[in-house]
Amino acid sequence: MNYERITQKLSILADAAKYDVSCSSSGSKRSNPDKKLGDSSGMGICHSYTEDGRCVSLLKILLTNYCIFDCAYCVSRRSNDIQRAAFTVEEVVDLTINFYRRNYIEGLFLSSGIFKNADYTMERLVRVAKTLRLEHGFNGYIHLKTIPGASEELLREAGLYADRLSVNIEIPTDDGLKKLAPEKKRDEMTTPMQHISTGIVASKEERKVIRSAPAFAPAGLSSQMVIGATGESDLEIMQTADNLYQHYQLKRVYYSGYVPISNDQRLPGLGSPVPMLREHRLYQTDWLMRFYGFQMQEILHPEYRNLDLALDPKTGWALQNLHLFPVDVNRADREMLLRVPGIGHKSVDKIVAARRFRSLTFEHLQKMGVSMSRARYFLLCQDKNEVLRRAPGDRTQLRNVLIRQAHSKYRSALVQQGSLFDQADETTGLSATAVPDLHHLFADSL
Amino acid sequence: MSTLEYDGSFEGFLTAIFDCYAQKKTDVRIRNACASTTTLFGTNIRVRTDTEKSNRVWEGLKKRTTKEAARQFYCNFLSELPDFEDHLLEYARYVFASREDVSRDFSHPAVLRTAQVARMVGREKHRMEAFVRFQLSGEIYHASIHPDYNVLPLIGPHFKSRYADQRWFIWDEARHYGLLYDLEHLQVVHETPEETQADTARTSDYARLWKTYFQSTNITERRNMKLHVQHVPYRYWKYLCEKQPL
Ligand code: SF4
Numbered sequence: 001m002n003y004e005r006i007t008q009k010l011s012i013l014a015d016a017a018k019y020d021v022s023c024s025s026s027g028s029k030r031s032n033p034d035k036k037l038g039d040s041s042g043m044g045i046c047h048s049y050t051e052d053g054r055c056v057s058l059l060k061i062l063l064t065n066y067c068i069f070d071c072a073y074c075v076s077r078r079s080n081d082i083q084r085a086a087f088t089v090e091e092v093v094d095l096t097i098n099f100y101r102r103n104y105i106e107g108l109f110l111s112s113g114i115f116k117n118a119d120y121t122m123e124r125l126v127r128v129a130k131t132l133r134l135e136h137g138f139n140g141y142i143h144l145k146t147i148p149g150a151s152e153e154l155l156r157e158a159g160l161y162a163d164r165l166s167v168n169i170e171i172p173t174d175d176g177l178k179k180l181a182p183e184k185k186r187d188e189m190t191t192p193m194q195h196i197s198t199g200i201v202a203s204k205e206e207r208k209v210i211r212s213a214p215a216f217a218p219a220g221l222s223s224q225m226v227i228g229a230t231g232e233s234d235l236e237i238m239q240t241a242d243n244l245y246q247h248y249q250l251k252r253v254y255y256s257g258y259v260p261i262s263n264d265q266r267l268p269g270l271g272s273p274v275p276m277l278r279e280h281r282l283y284q285t286d287w288l289m290r291f292y293g294f295q296m297q298e299i300l301h302p303e304y305r306n307l308d309l310a311l312d313p314k315t316g317w318a319l320q321n322l323h324l325f326p327v328d329v330n331r332a333d334r335e336m337l338l339r340v341p342g343i344g345h346k347s348v349d350k351i352v353a354a355r356r357f358r359s360l361t362f363e364h365l366q367k368m369g370v371s372m373s374r375a376r377y378f379l380l381c382q383d384k385n386e387v388l389r390r391a392p393g394d395r396t397q398l399r400n401v402l403i404r405q406a407h408s409k410y411r412s413a414l415v416q417q418g419s420l421f422d423q424a425d426e427t428t429g430l431s432a433t434a435v436p437d438l439h440h441l442f443a444d445s446l
Numbered sequence: 447m448s449t450l451e452y453d454g455s456f457e458g459f460l461t462a463i464f465d466c467y468a469q470k471k472t473d474v475r476i477r478n479a480c481a482s483t484t485t486l487f488g489t490n491i492r493v494r495t496d497t498e499k500s501n502r503v504w505e506g507l508k509k510r511t512t513k514e515a516a517r518q519f520y521c522n523f524l525s526e527l528p529d530f531e532d533h534l535l536e537y538a539r540y541v542f543a544s545r546e547d548v549s550r551d552f553s554h555p556a557v558l559r560t561a562q563v564a565r566m567v568g569r570e571k572h573r574m575e576a577f578v579r580f581q582l583s584g585e586i587y588h589a590s591i592h593p594d595y596n597v598l599p600l601i602g603p604h605f606k607s608r609y610a611d612q613r614w615f616i617w618d619e620a621r622h623y624g625l626l627y628d629l630e631h632l633q634v635v636h637e638t639p640e641e642t643q644a645d646t647a648r649t650s651d652y653a654r655l656w657k658t659y660f661q662s663t664n665i666t667e668r669r670n671m672k673l674h675v676q677h678v679p680y681r682y683w684k685y686l687c688e689k690q691p692l
Binding site: 001007010011012035038047050054055056060095260350356358360369 | 658674
């Protein structure tokens with residue numbers, strides 16, 4: 001290994017890959033029956049965290065940052081005057097294996113700029129995955145980003161070796177895409193999604209009958225959107241996301257606040273803040289849709305196009321629907337408990353388990369770790385007098401109380417545009433990047 | 447009050463619980479013989495570890511609760527927190543006194559406590575699975591850790607299935623014992639293998655490449671050290687090669 005050369009390539013190609021926020025390494029069932037290297041049957045582990053507080057789970061790099069395209073929002077666009085580099089297939093394989101053996105990573109997330117053409121690039125990405133699996137018996141996690149316009153055949157091969165495939169939507173609206181990436185076509189994104197999604201469904205069916213049939217992208221399909229680059233509304237973003245979940249069975253959609261990289265007139269200029277709070281609210285909305293039984297239309301609709309930045313979307317929804325509250329902790333069903341601001345899945349599990357033994361009081365809930373600061377306004381317990389009684393029509397007042405509360409809690413984070421929000425947060429019952437599939441603690445037995 | 451002293455092993459502790467029942471003792475506490483200080487009041491009774499007794503308690507616990515509850519019970523033992531014996535004894539008493547499975551009765555203090563401590567231990571286990579950084583010396587990958595709780599027994603199976611084709615060794619600096627995997631079995635050892643003592647000072651190329659990666663993947667515009675430190679508390683930094691000067 002030429003250490004100096006690899007170091008240089010690594011710093012260029014990791015830097016160019018960092019804007020893709022996905023770093024999940026869960027959802028694969030790949031175990032290690034033949035006593036070779038690696039096991040991805042667990043929940044996925046964050047091995048470290050960057051100084052911006054994001055999980056480092058995978059070796060996330062580009063194969064190359066040479067690109068024939070000129071997407072305005074991308075550092076690797078061909079008109080950008082930057083240092084270029086390219087890894088060989090062997091170099092990526094070697095880094096992956098050696099990082100994995102030292103317990104630095106769960107696996108590889110490989111993406112690339114487009115050199116020559118889509119298939120030429122995709123073929124190399126696939127070759128990396130194939131070499132890892134077949135020549136090195138590697139059972140760690142592999143995420144391949146597909147190249148827009150790559151052939152169906154290559155996608156099929158990619159799905160055989162990768163755990164996850166992603167097709168990035170990049171810009172949430174078609175207009176925005178036309179403006180910023182005129183060389184890209186929306187259907188070059190949706191067609192591969194269709195192929196992959198069909199492949200995943202078919203392989204699942206097949207494996208029900210023949211257990212040894214090969215898995216196809218067992219950790220599913222994901223996508224990413226850049227937020228705040230084109231003046232789109234939250235409604236437009238979540239409509240696109242909802243459409244992806246509904247039509248292509250996506251596992252995850254990622255929202256990536258645009259980090260300004262140029263002074264292109266079409267985009268927010270250098271030095272504009274990264275819309276991190278907005279990004280956080282979008283993740284929360286996404287969570288409400290995927291794990292809390294909410295329909296997108298309950299949260300955003302044409303009369304309500306943008307999320308309230310001051311409050312989490314669940315609290316926002318509750319304030320619009322005060323007639324459904326307070327909810328009786330000892331009687332309400334799971335679905336309704338999950339809709340109470342401040343109560344997350346863990347709390348609901350505990351409540352439902354514990355109330356079988358006795359009627360729960362305010363104090364019980366507190367001791368159990370249910371965060372009552374927000375929930376108390378929406379809950380009824382055994383000792384009813386603990387509940388702050390609301391006169392009807394108090395919505396504005398309650399809203400102010402809740403905002404003040406959220407502010408004092410998050411003030412420091414708001415000031416530094418930070419995302420303290422990204423931690424698992426039982427207060428909102430929601431979390432953004434601390435995804436549940438990464439943070440399950442117990443996967444094993446005694 | 448009498449104190450039952452056990453030898454520090456899990457079997458010993460379960461035997462002590464058995465003896466509490468067998469001797470119909472109520473005003474009693476259980477303590478680790480190695481850790482406990484002599485008491486001024488009451489009597490100290492030495493427990494003789496007996497696997498038949500300990501098995502009966504263990505099987506009884508599992509039968510009356512769930513596998514998950516038994517796992518949590520064991521995690522509490524590994525927590526080594528002060529007075530964990532009292533909580534577990536109270537927990538066991540509640541379980542054995544109840545007809546139905548009470549392991550999810552979270553409004554009962556002992557049940558709640560057991561679940562909470564198990565969660566803390568689980569978090570530490572998860573952290574160690576994440577923060578172990580192997581170095582390669584000769585043919586063996588080795589690492590040192592200093593976990594808050596005694597989680598080495600919990601993390602062994604994870605590393606064994608993941609690194610089935612490489613020899614590895616993890617040393618608990620706080621408790622002075624380690625786990626060695628020799629491509630076949632997991633073994634508890636009380637000394638570090640010789641090959642791991644050589645040239646630990648030299649940082650390998652891959653460790654340096656990893657640090658290069660770690661720095662390049664960071665987005666400075668999003669810097670948030672508070673969150674960073676919350677995820678990677680200072681006390682773990684010395685084991686993480688990406689947090690070392692190159
Ligand atoms: S095709 Fe991809 S790598 Fe190339 S400029 Fe567009 S976004 Fe960047």
